[in-house]
Amino acid sequence: xxxxxxxxxxxxxxxxxxxxxxxxxxxxxxxxxxxxxxxxxxxxxxxxxxxxxxxxxxxxxxxxxxxxxxxxxxxxxxxxxxxxxxxxxxxxxxxxxxxxxxxxxxxxxxxxxxxxxxxxxxxxxxxxxxxxxxxxxxxxxxxxxxxxxxxxxxxxxxxxxxxxxxxxxxxxxxxxxxxxxxxxxxxxxxxxxxxxxxxxxxxxxxxxxxxxxxxxxxxxxxxxxxxxxxxxxxxxxx
Amino acid sequence: xxxxxxxxxxxxxxxxxxxxxxxxxxxxxxxxxxxxxxxxxxxxxxxxxxxxxxxxxxxxxxxxxxxxxxxxxxxxxxxxxxxxxxxxxxxxxxxxxxxxxxxxxxxxxxxxxxxxxxxxxxxxxxxxxxxxxxxxxxxxxxxxxxxxxxxxxxxxxxxxxxxxxxxxxxxxxxxxxxxxxxxxxxxxxxxxxxxxxxxxxxxxxxxxxxxxxxxxxxxxxxxxxxxxxxxxxxxxxxxxxxxxxxxxxxxxxxxxxxxxxxxxxxxxxxxxxxxxxxxxxxxxxxxxxxxxxxxxxxxxxxxxxxxxxxxxxxxxxxxxxxxxxxxxxxxxxxxxxxxxxxxxxxxxxxxxxxxxxxxxxxxxxxxxxxxxxxxxxxx
Ligand SMILES: Cc1cc2nc3c(=O)[nH]c(=O)nc-3n(C[C@H](O)[C@H](O)[C@H](O)COP(=O)(O)OP(=O)(O)OC[C@H]3O[C@@H](n4cnc5c(N)ncnc54)[C@H](O)[C@@H]3O)c2cc1C
Numbered sequence: 001x002x003x004x005x006x007x008x009x010x011x012x013x014x015x016x017x018x019x020x021x022x023x024x025x026x027x028x029x030x031x032x033x034x035x036x037x038x039x040x041x042x043x044x045x046x047x048x049x050x051x052x053x054x055x056x057x058x059x060x061x062x063x064x065x066x067x068x069x070x071x072x073x074x075x076x077x078x079x080x081x082x083x084x085x086x087x088x089x090x091x092x093x094x095x096x097x098x099x100x101x102x103x104x105x106x107x108x109x110x111x112x113x114x115x116x117x118x119x120x121x122x123x124x125x126x127x128x129x130x131x132x133x134x135x136x137x138x139x140x141x142x143x144x145x146x147x148x149x150x151x152x153x154x155x156x157x158x159x160x161x162x163x164x165x166x167x168x169x170x171x172x173x174x175x176x177x178x179x180x181x182x183x184x185x186x187x188x189x190x191x192x193x194x195x196x197x198x199x200x201x202x203x204x205x206x207x208x209x210x211x212x213x214x215x216x217x218x219x220x221x222x223x224x225x226x227x228x229x230x231x232x233x234x235x236x237x238x
Numbered sequence: 239x240x241x242x243x244x245x246x247x248x249x250x251x252x253x254x255x256x257x258x259x260x261x262x263x264x265x266x267x268x269x270x271x272x273x274x275x276x277x278x279x280x281x282x283x284x285x286x287x288x289x290x291x292x293x294x295x296x297x298x299x300x301x302x303x304x305x306x307x308x309x310x311x312x313x314x315x316x317x318x319x320x321x322x323x324x325x326x327x328x329x330x331x332x333x334x335x336x337x338x339x340x341x342x343x344x345x346x347x348x349x350x351x352x353x354x355x356x357x358x359x360x361x362x363x364x365x366x367x368x369x370x371x372x373x374x375x376x377x378x379x380x381x382x383x384x385x386x387x388x389x390x391x392x393x394x395x396x397x398x399x400x401x402x403x404x405x406x407x408x409x410x411x412x413x414x415x416x417x418x419x420x421x422x423x424x425x426x427x428x429x430x431x432x433x434x435x436x437x438x439x440x441x442x443x444x445x446x447x448x449x450x451x452x453x454x455x456x457x458x459x460x461x462x463x464x465x466x467x468x469x470x471x472x473x474x475x476x477x478x479x480x481x482x483x484x485x486x487x488x489x490x491x492x493x494x495x496x497x498x499x500x501x502x503x504x505x506x507x508x509x510x511x512x513x514x515x516x517x518x519x520x521x522x523x524x525x526x527x528x529x530x531x532x533x534x535x536x537x538x539x540x541x542x543x544x545x546x547x548x549x550x551x552x553x554x555x556x557x558x559x560x561x562x563x564x565x566x567x568x569x570x571x572x573x574x575x576x577x578x579x580x581x582x583x584x585x586x587x588x589x590x591x592x593x594x595x596x597x598x599x600x601x602x603x604x605x606x607x608x609x610x611x612x613x614x615x616x617x
Contacts, residue, residue, distance in 0.1 A: 103614055103615065103616070106616070107615070107616070117616040118616075118617075120608075122616075123607070123608065123611035123614075123616045123617060124604065124607045124608075124611065126611060126614055126616060127555070127606075127607035127608070127610035127611045127614070128555075128607065130552070130610055130613075130614055131552050131555050131556050131610065133242070134242040134532065134549070134552045135528050135529075135532065135552075135556060137242035137244075138242055138244055138528060138531040138532045138535060139527075139528045139531065141242075141243075141244035141531075142244060142527075142528075142531040145244070159527075160527070162520070162524070163523060163524040163527040163528065164524075164528075166520060166521065166524040167524045167525065167527075167528045170521070170524075170525075211521070212517060214520065214524075215516070215517040215518075215520035215521045215524070216513060216516050216517050216520060217520065218519070218520035218523055218524060219511065219515070219516030219517050219518065219519035219520030219521075219523070220511065220516050220520075222504055222519050222520065222523050223504060223507050223508065223509055223510075223511045223516060223519060224509055225504070226504060226505060226509075227500070227501030227502060227503075227504040227505040228501060230500070230501065230504055230523065231324045231497070231501070234527065234530065235257060235320075235321075236254075
């Protein structure tokens with residue numbers, strides 16, 4: 001990662017940690033609406049790789065706030081598909097946080113005289129969850145690379161946006177179910193932080209296109225390519 | 239939690255030209271005929287094809303020139319193997335030698351072993367099999383009992399391997415054996431490179447549930463191999479095998495070996511697909527695209543000299559699940575009879591029957607999840 005992005009992430013982490021309690025004010029003051037605005041126009045001149053890094057942190061620390069909307073407002077009227085792309089990064093962050101909370105919990109909570117994480121059944125569940133999180137992270141990062149390669153041309157990225165949002169949507173069910181299962185009752189309370197990421201994940205699966213919508217769109221695109229054409233298109237795109 | 243960082247997949251040279259050349263070569267050389275041969279194609283042995291592929295420079299690509307290799311970048315090799323798999327080419331004969339035995343000989347082998355085996359591997363003429371599993375050592379590989387005693391004339395081997403894919407068609411086996419008498423578990427193990435025509439080696443077929451003869455039992459009855467058969471360091475077999483398994487688990491064959499079915503599904507659906515079929519194609523494509531990103535990133539990490547053990551396991555776990563799920567979901571959505579003669583039905587039948595093995599070979603699902611759990615700090 002570049003030094004500029006490292007600094008951006010440090011700032012974002014601090015701002016979102018504060019915003020988790022204080023609401024949008026700190027995010028607005030930090031000027032995230034300028035992230036995608038060109039430097040020549042007084043903006044930060046960031047790319048989608050930056051947006052992805054920032055939104056991943058937002059998904060982790062402040063998943064309820066309209067950070068993506070604020071960032072995309074810098075583009076004027078951002079196409080709906082870019083909102084879907086932004087959702088993928090937020091979802092990746094929330095899933096990473098659900099996994100981190102789960103690991104911490106099973107390492108701490110003891111039953112039968114040992115931490116839960118020492119039980120093979122629990123280990124295997126968390127491995128399944130970690131695979132889903134890795135898949136969504138990879139999808140979000142690959143989508144970011146494609147968006148930057150096309151200068152944020154949402155139409156040129158229709159394939160990747162559909163694939164990434166659909167993959168993220170499908171991971172939601174697995175990730176939220178396992179996270180809650182390994183937490184037991186404590187994860188079902190208002191007091192404990194797990195719902196702060198799992199409820200936004202459930203919500204985002206419906207927002208900016210649910211599974212059926214993107215699956216149909218992607219499926220029709222691929223059908224038009226034909227069997228061999230699918231492989232040729234995949235390898236030509238990246 | 240820190241995300242899975244995507245490692246940039248950036249092979250040197252003109253990748254588009256590399257793909258185009260190989261596609262043109264395949265158009266001339268890939269055997270036509272049975273569609274089912276295009277699925278699970280890295281289990282499909284065709285020595286004529288392997289020799290032609292070797293002559294064209296597509297095997298042993300990363301080996302040094304002095305051993306007959308191409309001195310190409312590992313990611314150029316990755317591009318070649320993903321093209322071969324996506325095309326369903328019959329790469330089984332040379333697959334193990336090219337993927338793991340050759341690189342292992344280069345890394346740990348003696349100069350004599352390199353000169354003796356690598357050129358034939360790169361020509362697509364020398365094939366290898368993996369001698370790990372034994373009747374009493376499956377998931378618990380550290381309990382292997384096949385022994386090799388150091389004697390004045392050489393190593394004397396006694397014992398048995400099982401499930402050895404392609405042993406009956408291979409020239410050499412890279413075997414994990416116990417060289418230190420009385421040693422336990424993963425200590426005292428070594429790797430030996432055994433010529434399979436050595437007296438005392440008996441290979442017996444095991445027919446699999448699809449009716450194919452792919453794997454075997456291999457018996458060693460006082461087999462004498464020269465001292466020079468030892469690969470790497472005596473007693474370091476466990477460490478070397480772990481490195482070998484990394485090569486074995488991370489490749490694109492873990493998600494691309496059933497690609498022929500996805501192609502057939504798309505072709506059968508036509509350009510105006512039924513809505514349920516369109517959604518299924520969309521879901522399978524999204525998974526495939528994601529797996530390709532994960533696999534390329536892992537390959538790039540491996541090429542950069544890192545050891546992406548956990549990432550490789552993630553690719554295998556998700557890839558196996560994808561390849562097992564695909565035929566089941568196609569069967570659930572597409573109306574086609576079990577015995578229909580068309581391509582889609584044939585592929586579907588073949589993959590439904592073959593796919594239970596996907597999460598067994600190369601480390602079971604439970605073992606792979608255990609490795610991932612260790613990566614999470616739980617074990
Ligand atoms: C098609 C095919 C090709 C193969 N080719 C080769 C080859 O070329 N060379 C070679 O050496 N081997 C080969 N194998 C063998 C393969 O590596 C083994 O099948 C595998 O390691 C599992 O061993 P096993 O079959 O003895 O099952 P077991 O170890 O008996 O396991 C049975 C089941 O129990 C589970 N299990 C076992 N231990 C545990 C545990 N501690 N915790 C939780 N679950 C557990 C396993 O995950 C599995 O689901 C091949 C296998 C197949 C199916």
